[in-house]
Amino acid sequence: MAKPKSILKVVLPLLLGVGLVWYSLSKISIPTLVQYFKDADYSWIILGVSLGVLSHVSRAYRWLYMAEPLGYKPKFGNSLMAVYSAYLINFTIPRAGEVARASILKNYEGIPFDKGFGTIVAERIADTIMLLSIVAIAFFIEFEFIYNFFAEKFNPTSLILGGSVLLLGALLLFLFIKKSTSKFALKVKGFVVGLLEGALSIFKMKKKWAFIGHTLFIWVMYVLMFYVTTFALPELQNITLAAVLIGFILSSFSIAATNGGIGSFPEAVVIAFSLFGMAEDPSRAFGWIVWSTQTLVIIIVGGLSLLYLPIFNRKKTTL
Numbered sequence: 001m002a003k004p005k006s007i008l009k010v011v012l013p014l015l016l017g018v019g020l021v022w023y024s025l026s027k028i029s030i031p032t033l034v035q036y037f038k039d040a041d042y043s044w045i046i047l048g049v050s051l052g053v054l055s056h057v058s059r060a061y062r063w064l065y066m067a068e069p070l071g072y073k074p075k076f077g078n079s080l081m082a083v084y085s086a087y088l089i090n091f092t093i094p095r096a097g098e099v100a101r102a103s104i105l106k107n108y109e110g111i112p113f114d115k116g117f118g119t120i121v122a123e124r125i126a127d128t129i130m131l132l133s134i135v136a137i138a139f140f141i142e143f144e145f146i147y148n149f150f151a152e153k154f155n156p157t158s159l160i161l162g163g164s165v166l167l168l169g170a171l172l173l174f175l176f177i178k179k180s181t182s183k184f185a186l187k188v189k190g191f192v193v194g195l196l197e198g199a200l201s202i203f204k205m206k207k208k209w210a211f212i213g214h215t216l217f218i219w220v221m222y223v224l225m226f227y228v229t230t231f232a233l234p235e236l237q238n239i240t241l242a243a244v245l246i247g248f249i250l251s252s253f254s255i256a257a258t259n260g261g262i263g264s265f266p267e268a269v270v271i272a273f274s275l276f277g278m279a280e281d282p283s284r285a286f287g288w289i290v291w292s293t294q295t296l297v298i299i300i301v302g303g304l305s306l307l308y309l310p311i312f313n314r315k316k317t318t319l
Contacts, residue, residue: 013094016264047229048228059214061079062214070115074109085302088303225290236278236282266288269283
């Protein structure tokens with residue numbers, strides 16, 4: 001019987017997503033949203049979708065470099081279909097896709113589940129580092145804007161004081177965790193050590209530069225996918241790089257909030273774009289266009305992947 005905590009982890013993101021969909025559609029009428037979809041320039045949308053597909057293909061190929069040190073040479077086809085299947089399954093239960101991906105690789109490539117899952121976790125560490133790097137880039141590019149924004153909302157003296165308190169608190173927490181032998185402290189230390197080991201293991205790979213190159217390519221494709229799709233709506237064609245980066249960052253974080261970003265993705269875009277004085281309707285429509293087109297591809301390719309995996313491996317063919 002499922003534990004209540006496990007049920008909550010599944011149900012809460014779904015309920016939040018449904019609630020955000022209702023909220024989003026209450027802020028823009030469905031006929032208005034449909035009109036934005038009709039008037040959009042689909043050449044840019046198709047380009048954005050294509051860039052998204054390239055990022056997924058690169059992700060599948062990148063994983064092959066992680067399997068090699070384990071003594072396995074998996075088929076690229078299985079890796080690609082496992083990636084798309086994982087994305088699709090994440091729409092049902094958050095983070096379940098990673099488990100499913102490791103299971104697929106175990107079933108069709110004979111890679112032990114724990115080893116396969118470990119490589120996927122290491123991939124996520126690399127992706128987290130890239131996302132934080134984009135956050136840092138956005139911060140330095142728009143430092144004045146970000147500072148002025150918070151200065152208008154909050155007293156600068158309070159910000160400096162609050163920041164100092166946070167830094168002091170973080171330092172004290174670090175020292176406590178470092179010296180403590182409590183269960184909580186040991187878990188945190190284990191997590192941090194695992195994070196560092198996973199990140200550093202990338203540099204120990206035989207083809208580490210190829211792995212790093214694919215990682216950079218994946219995230220450049222993500223950002224470009226987001227950026228080029230803005231040209232689909234005339235109202236967004238004068239968008240600034242800062243707005244694109246902030247929008248991309250917030251929408252990326254929103255995917256973790258609900259199942260595949262349902263409901264949360266468009267609203268994250270609205271929050272980001274509104275900081276730069278952009279109208280809500282085209283911003284919200286843009287969020288729905290990006291999310292729905294990328295999701296449609298995942299549903300189609302992910303569904304076909306789940307169906308074709310047993311056929312592909314029964315025939316013993318390669319892509």
